[in-house]
Amino acid sequence: MNTDTYPAKSFRMPSITRAAAGSLISAVHEAAAGIGFEAVVAVTDAGGHLKAFDRADTTPFLAAETAVGKAWTAASFHVATHVLNEYVANPKVAPLAHHPRLVAVGGGYPITEDGRCIGGLGVAGGRHEQDREAAEAALACLGFDVGGG
Template sequence: MSTDTDAKSLPAFSITQAAADALIAAVHSAAAQIGFAAAVAVTDPGGHLKAFVRADGVPFLAAEVAVDKAWTAASFRTPTHTWNDHLTNPRVAPLAGHPRLMAVGGGYPITDKGQCIGGLGISGGTYDQDQQAAEQALSLAGFEPPTG
């Protein structure tokens, strides 16, 4: 007789390469409409890089920031801009010292059918521009609207 407590594994959902590529294209379209060029990273739900593109002229530091935003968003399944409020709590503040934690707008978990399937990170504009491009691209690519 089997029960849920006997399970030794869980199904793992992950963004497909085609969906990651489409999301990157949607980000570049949104960023162009907003008026900036971007570095865009998409990770799987474990924070491992799935796809990445840095537009011409985008500073190389933006590449690392985009990857870390995607990693942060996938890690806790929460948008990166919400970390500023979290880090004001003295019990959480030590996480600010983690080298990959990126508490800047522009990172969102990617969800499909209620499951986190990856992380999206955008860098190259202001934090507001990065955040706006992420929200527009997720919607354009058919992913669930971001919360937070």
């Protein structure tokens, strides 16, 4: 039997490193301070599993769940959460908004390297515009794509 005729049975899935996740958290906190708020930051791997997390002392407790949800959503859909927010406004896609982990509010971005999603970044604690701005600044600071959708 010639196994060369069968399709591949697996593929390598790139994932963000712990060091890069930690650097993103630091960069978000620095950007958030410059914008004027304290942040909760969550970083997931490409499969949406939590890789790193940090919550500033004064952030509301609900912001922690929100940041994790934004990171999971961005990694799952490979699109920024503010873009997904626009998608779920469409009645044909609106049922997605009822998924218990989906957070379609600005501040979540897929983390991409060489065109492949390697994780998700979720920022919460400010207004959605502030969360987006801090996430974009951190991604750009570390050389990640800021397109997100």
